[in-house]
Amino acid sequence: MPASEGHPLIAYQPFKLLFQLAYAGTVVARVPLWLVVALVRPLRPHPKWTVKQAFMARAAYVLQDVISRVGVTEKLSLQPGKEGNRFQVVKPSTSNNYIGPLASSVRPETIGGTWFPERPDAGISSKRVVYYIHGGAFVVGDGRDAFAGFAGNNMVQGKVADFVFSLQYRLSGWSGQSPFPAALQDALTGYLFLIRELGIPPQQVVVCGDSAGGNIVIALLRYIQEFGAELGIGQPRCAALVAPWVAPFDYVTEQARNRNSDFLPTSFLRWGAHTYAGSLPASNKYITPLGSPFTTPVPIFASAGTAEIFYDPVERWTEEMKQIEGNKVVFHAEDAALHDTFLLGDTLGFEESARDVIAAMRSFVDGA
Numbered sequence: 001m002p003a004s005e006g007h008p009l010i011a012y013q014p015f016k017l018l019f020q021l022a023y024a025g026t027v028v029a030r031v032p033l034w035l036v037v038a039l040v041r042p043l044r045p046h047p048k049w050t051v052k053q054a055f056m057a058r059a060a061y062v063l064q065d066v067i068s069r070v071g072v073t074e075k076l077s078l079q080p081g082k083e084g085n086r087f088q089v090v091k092p093s094t095s096n097n098y099i100g101p102l103a104s105s106v107r108p109e110t111i112g113g114t115w116f117p118e119r120p121d122a123g124i125s126s127k128r129v130v131y132y133i134h135g136g137a138f139v140v141g142d143g144r145d146a147f148a149g150f151a152g153n154n155m156v157q158g159k160v161a162d163f164v165f166s167l168q169y170r171l172s173g174w175s176g177q178s179p180f181p182a183a184l185q186d187a188l189t190g191y192l193f194l195i196r197e198l199g200i201p202p203q204q205v206v207v208c209g210d211s212a213g214g215n216i217v218i219a220l221l222r223y224i225q226e227f228g229a230e231l232g233i234g235q236p237r238c239a240a241l242v243a244p245w246v247a248p249f250d251y252v253t254e255q256a257r258n259r260n261s262d263f264l265p266t267s268f269l270r271w272g273a274h275t276y277a278g279s280l281p282a283s284n285k286y287i288t289p290l291g292s293p294f295t296t297p298v299p300i301f302a303s304a305g306t307a308e309i310f311y312d313p314v315e316r317w318t319e320e321m322k323q324i325e326g327n328k329v330v331f332h333a334e335d336a337a338l339h340d341t342f343l344l345g346d347t348l349g350f351e352e353s354a355r356d357v358i359a360a361m362r363s364f365v366d367g368a
Helices: 015-039 051-070 081-086 122-126 145-157 182-197 212-231 266-277 311-322 341-348 351-367
Strands: 087-090 111-116 129-133 163-168 205-210 238-242 300-305 329-334
Touching: 015 051, 051 266, 051 341, 081 087, 081 111, 081 145, 087 182, 111 145, 111 182, 129 145, 129 182, 129 212, 145 163, 145 341, 145 351, 163 182, 182 205, 182 212, 205 212, 212 238, 238 351, 300 311, 300 351, 311 329, 329 351, 341 351
Parallel strands: 129 163, 129 205, 205 238, 238 300, 300 329
Antiparallel strands: 087 111, 111 163
8 A cells, every 4th residue: 555545444434433343342252362372371472471471462463453454643742741841842953954865855844852851951961861762663652751651761760871862753654644754854853953952972872763763763873874974963872773673664474483472463564664665665775774784883782572573684684784894783682572672561561671671772882
């Protein structure tokens, strides 16, 4: 389904309600089976998983699937909301900073971001800051407390940095809603805000992203490498990637090795890949980093769960990047973990696994 086409028929009433009711009926019928699978250890998707982990993996799968089949992307607000003064509105930089792949009919817009644990004062220029770009297949999420609070607070509590600035970038959607390069433009806007307006030295900024956010971080690193010298944009201290989505168009999860131990349905990944790429080919290096390694002086930490469908492509991508002389890339295997416990560990029952990733990330960042 091309991104320029309208929403699926079931996105409209009364078809939406009928579909949701029918889908809910199938879920109710499957819950007893999920409980049996979760309670009987030999039947669990992974032998190291707990009852909660096994059950929540199935529940998360169907929730993602029903949302994705409807395919309605949320409109984000720039109002402070519950975050209060921790939410910061950021205007685009001057147009001359958006060149190359960022020069598009899609124009930079005002965005927002949430600070963790609090909005910093004037002394921020002497602190280490994580610039965090959340996951969500480019189509869900907002970087605020309810969505990204687990990751944001964990990075502060785990002493990865003194502050975290969690970006609220534009989400993509059917009917041509904010396709590439919208999210990458927003990522650059946020980065320039930190290093230019707030005066934080680039070497004190850690760029971090999980899943689709990891894809955006990789694209941002590529952009800075290609155009940073010309535009006077400094390289960040390092990058931390958790389960980065390095091959968005390899979205048929039924073909993945770990398809039975992850919660990402094909419908969710297809929705994100097509709406984000828009009219651009899947081979575009800014959209699909796998197969298009590049030189970067920025040390990169990349993590993936051994039970997730992204594990193999992430491992291949890190090997590609390591082959380029001068690149420093470290791969961390998160044992028995499904996708993105860094963001969703509290919901899925993988809190300890998420803390292990944070600890490995902190060790890497301290040594970068």
